[in-house]
Amino acid sequence: MTGLRYVYAVCRPLGAPLQAQLTGVAGAPAKLLNHHGLVAVVSEVPERDFSEEALRARLEDLDWLAATARAHQGVIDALTVVTTPLPLRLATVFRDDSGVRAMIESREEHFRAALDRLAGRVEWGVKVYLESGPEESGARQPAPKAASGRDYLRQRRQQTRAHEDQWQRAETFATRLHERLSAFAEDSRLHAPQNPTLSGAAGRNVLNAAYLVPRAHSEEFVELVDRTKDDAPGLRVELTGPWAAYSFAGDTAGETSGGTAGESGAGETAGETAGERA
Incomplete structure (x- = not known):
């Protein structure tokens, strides 16, 4: 070379x-x-x-x-x-x-310890998106023209409450899903929600997480994620992997x-x- x-x-x-x-x-x-x-x-x-x-x-x-x-x-x-x-x-x-x-x-010491800890394990990524966020909902279902200023304010309050309820349901679902997957996995990491402008993904990112799973148990993990999708109307659950354990390699990348x-x-x-x- x-x-x-x-x-x-x-x-x-x-x-x-x-x-x-x-x-x-x-x-x-x-x-x-x-x-x-x-x-x-x-x-x-x-x-x-x-x-x-x-x-x-x-x-x-x-x-x-x-x-x-x-x-x-x-x-x-x-x-x-x-x-x-x-x-x-x-x-x-x-x-x-x-x-x-x-x-x-x-x-060397760090490499050996990390490789021992990660041996036979892979990383799976799970993302949850709210598909019908406030902007999308408003675009698909325009509010009827208000007869007065009071009617307009009432419509806005109703829309705000509906959006808040929708977001709360999404957060509750994401929290429960993360708890369930974390209980199955050996380790987990919560990442910051993706910026849709950068990721290009449709919808609002509610959960962006990584899970460390023994390779031998990956099929069970995938089935666990698949079973949750029917419980999430209005939400999109995305599974990616298996990957090398980027999220669990400690300070390797930085140092x-x-x-x-x-x-x-x-x-x-x-x-x-x-x-x-x-």
Whole structure:
């Protein structure tokens, strides 16, 4: 290798080979760098695009960022099929192999503990959307023309109460669903609701959560989520996964983010950038 080293994840030695011809960021093949009984999954990327200065400009290019995130996620998905990867931050780049090895040594204890904790487990995402929010309801069912100012105010109060009741029912459903899924899963994380402008998802996001589930119990988890959908009129329940356990990797993404030359971090997590794993 003569270019910079882009690091996707750290994992244990693989029990099965990677997919043949697996390519990652910049179309480069993914390779394995073994060190101290751990494996960094890396590929070579051009300095012109991934130097510290170039990355600052590239990360403002949303098309480039999305394409890079998809390629990054593709490698993580392939790893998840054959092992338990510990994903690193998008655009974690080092000058050479020695920089990657130094990163492994500096975080070796944390890597081993996290890999032990996450072994055989995957992440499932569950989102709940209120499909008929205030704006949508008003657009579909325009209020009759008020005969007077008093009638107009009465109609507005009725609409407000209806919207508040609708939102309260949605929050109650989401809370109960999260409690039920959390009781089944080994761990869970509540994320901030998605911004519909950024996500492109229809409706108002009421629940955005991740659940850590043993791979062997994934089918039961999926069935549990499916059974709840009939109990949610006016709501949309979305299930995504299984993913590598991004939400449960602790501080791995933040503290292992490398950078060219100075090993400084850049970018968001690949899972968040790639459509928040939707």
